[in-house]
Amino acid sequence: MQAVILERALNYLLETHQIDVSLLDGKVVHFSLQDLPIEVGFVCTNTRIFVTTDTSTIADVNIKLKASVFLALLQGEDLTKLLREDKIIIHGDVKTAQLLVDLLQQVDIDFEEELSKYTGDIVAHQVGKLAKKFKSSDNPLTSIKDKITTLLIRPKVQ
C-alpha cells in the first residue's frame, strides 16, 4: 500500500512540477532508508515512475541513506559532499544516482500548503512542525521515542 501511495505522490509531483524523467528512462534505482523500514525500487520509464517493493529486480544503482540525509538532499545538499562524508552509500551507477538527485532537487513543494488542502491549516501546521523536528534529528525514530517517554514520565503541568 505504501508503494502505491508513494507512486501516486511522486507522479503527481512530476506532473505538477513538469519534471522530465526521460534522462532516467529504463533505469531502476533501489532506495533504502537506514533508520526507517523503507526499502523500495524506483523504475523510471514511459515518462513516469513506478514504485515497487520487489527489490529482487536488478538495479542500476543502490542508494542507502538516513532520513535526515534524504531531506538534506531534497533541500539541495551536494551529493558528492555527502558521499565524501560517508552519509550516503551508493553501489552501482553514480551517474544515475546523480540524475535522480538532480530530479528530486527540482521539486520545490510546500508540504504544509499541500496538506492543508485536505486537513485544514491547523493540522497541516502541526504536522509541519513535527516534520521539522524529525528532520533536525540524526536519529528520528529514537528522538520521537525519547520525546514520548519524556512526556509519559514527566507530563507538563498546566
Next chain:
Amino acid sequence: MTQETTHFGFKEVATQDKQGMVRGVFDSVANKYDLMNDVLSFGAHRLWKHYTIATSNVKAGDKVLDIAGGTGDLARAFAMKVGDSGQVVLSDINAAMLNEGRKNLINKGVSGVEFVQLSGEQIPFADNSFDCVSIAFGLRNVTDKDQCIREMYRVLKPGGCLLILEFSKTDIALLEKFYEFYSFNIMPQLGKIIADDEDSYQYLAESIRKHPNQETLKQMVLDAGFGLCEYHNLSGGIVALHKGIKI
C-alpha cells in the same frame, strides 16, 4: 491421434471447445452480471477495481486497452483518467458482454470509449500501442493464458503497465474454509435464484480453483518478457492484482 484437452472448471474438455463453452456461460449471465457481482462479492469487487485503477499509474493522454472488459467498470474509470486527449478501448470476446458494456457506458454518460470484440490470445493491435493493458476477472477464462500474456506484452509500449486482477488463493485457513463452503454451496444457489443459472456459477467457483496461484501467475508474467512483476493480495488473497512493467 490424441486430442488436446484443457480444463473447463473441473471438467476436462477438448481445447478447441473451451472458448465456445465460456462464451455460453457469459451469454447466459451477461444481463445480470453487475447485479451478481455486487451480490456475490458483497460489493467488494468495486473496491478491488478501485484499487486497480489507483495502482495503474495511468495519466492524461494515455492509451489503455481493457481486455475481457465486460460491463465496462474499469473502462469508465480509465476514460476519466486519460481524458479527451487519451484513448480507451473496451474489448471482450463475448458480444453480449460488450453490448452490456456499451449500454452501461452510454447510460452513465461516458463517451469516447471504443468497443472491440476480440480474443485476448490474438489481439488485433500493432506492437507497442498502449500505455496500459488491463484484464479483470477474465484471464482464468482464457484457454491459453501464456499466449494471452505474451499478446498483452506485445501491444504494450516499452515502459507500459500490465494489470491482471483475478481471483487467487488465500493462505488464511479460516477464510479458506469459509470461502470453499461459500463458493460451492452458496454461490451456485444464488446464481439459480437471481440469474436462473446455477451451472454458470458452479463453473465460476470451479474455474477459480483451477486458476494459477499468485506466485505461478507472477512467473508466467515474467516468462512472457516483463522485466518486473509484483502482486498485491486483496481481501486476504481471495483476489490478487498482478502488475507487470515492460522494461
